[in-house]
Amino acid sequence: MSTEPAANSKEKSESPVVPRLRNFLIAIVAIALSVALVLGLRTETTSASLTQLDEQSTPLEVALTNDKPSFVEFYANWCTVCQKMAPDIAQLEQQYADKVNFVMLNVDNTKWLPEMLKYRVDGIPHFVYLSKDGEPITQAIGDQPRTVMASNLEALVAGSPLPYAQTNGKISQFSTPVAPTNTQDDPRSHGSQVVN
Numbered sequence: 001m002s003t004e005p006a007a008n009s010k011e012k013s014e015s016p017v018v019p020r021l022r023n024f025l026i027a028i029v030a031i032a033l034s035v036a037l038v039l040g041l042r043t044e045t046t047s048a049s050l051t052q053l054d055e056q057s058t059p060l061e062v063a064l065t066n067d068k069p070s071f072v073e074f075y076a077n078w079c080t081v082c083q084k085m086a087p088d089i090a091q092l093e094q095q096y097a098d099k100v101n102f103v104m105l106n107v108d109n110t111k112w113l114p115e116m117l118k119y120r121v122d123g124i125p126h127f128v129y130l131s132k133d134g135e136p137i138t139q140a141i142g143d144q145p146r147t148v149m150a151s152n153l154e155a156l157v158a159g160s161p162l163p164y165a166q167t168n169g170k171i172s173q174f175s176t177p178v179a180p181t182n183t184q185d186d187p188r189s190h191g192s193q194v195v196n
Contacts, residue, residue, distance in 0.1 A: 048090030063101035138165035
């Protein structure tokens with residue numbers, strides 16, 4: 001019986017070491033996760049917001065007269081796609097700010113109703129690429145990859161065709177005659193063609 005208490009006392013003396021080591025590792029992991037969470041939240045809060053983009057955007061009146069091409073975004077603060085794209089727009093603005101006007105127009109502001117009608121804004125985000133003369137080149141609606149927008153902005157700056165532009169085919173001019181012409185092919189004259 002004298003060997004059993006010695007074995008039990010040996011197990012009891014080793015037991016506290018294992019839990020202490022485990023607790024130490026848990027504490028280290030918890031600290032690392034806390035630091036990662038704090039850094040993650042910090043970077044999230046410093047990303048661009050729609051309000052910040054609007055505040056630093058070029059006023060439309062200036063953009064239409066300063067001989068630089070323009071990138072116009074119709075947006076709303078409640079638009080989740082607009083919010084999602086804000087960091088990409090901010091990066092593009094940093095990259096092209098000296099070459100392109102970035103204009104933000106909030107669709108909830110009735111001041112922009114004439115522009116919304118002019119560019120037929122029926123969904124947001126709605127992007128309009130304007131030449132340096134203020135003429136619309138193309139429009140895009142919805143979530144756009146940053147690489148697509150960057151390629152279009154490069155082409156806009158160079159004055160070349162936009163690679164991801166919505167293309168519109170040429171149309172023929174057609175004017176409707178005011179009064180119908182009187183010809184034999186007129187369907188209302190079919191009775192005159194009947195011979196007895």
